Amino acid sequence: MSFKFENLLIWQKAMDLAESIQSLSKNFTKAEVYNLTSQINRAADSIALNIAEGSILQSNPEQSKFLGYAIRSIAEVVTCLHKAKRRAYISENDFKKNYQDCFDLMNMTIGYRSKIKTTN
Numbered sequence: 001m002s003f004k005f006e007n008l009l010i011w012q013k014a015m016d017l018a019e020s021i022q023s024l025s026k027n028f029t030k031a032e033v034y035n036l037t038s039q040i041n042r043a044a045d046s047i048a049l050n051i052a053e054g055s056i057l058q059s060n061p062e063q064s065k066f067l068g069y070a071i072r073s074i075a076e077v078v079t080c081l082h083k084a085k086r087r088a089y090i091s092e093n094d095f096k097k098n099y100q101d102c103f104d105l106m107n108m109t110i111g112y113r114s115k116i117k118t119t120n
Helices: 009-023 036-056 060-086 092-118
Strands: none
Touching: 009 036, 009 060, 009 092, 036 060, 060 092
């Protein structure tokens, strides 16, 4: 037995990304604990949360709205990654890996949203 969203690849990838970001942000300076660290973790967590919340809705427009929130959260994570790199909290390799994961997840989520919009 499982919930519908647990079978979605975008939800699974979002869960993986959030864990990666959580691990990465542990290396940020303590001065960022209530700023960038908190922001990037909340944004990363909200991706999977919005995918899950949207998946239980019967209405495609409502589901699409929550996928839009997830997409915006991915963009927020990317911006936080840029800030972390500029502040020398993360290595170039960590930036590239997580940036690519965000890029892939963004494209997958946009594709999924387009698919459900056309199945009205």
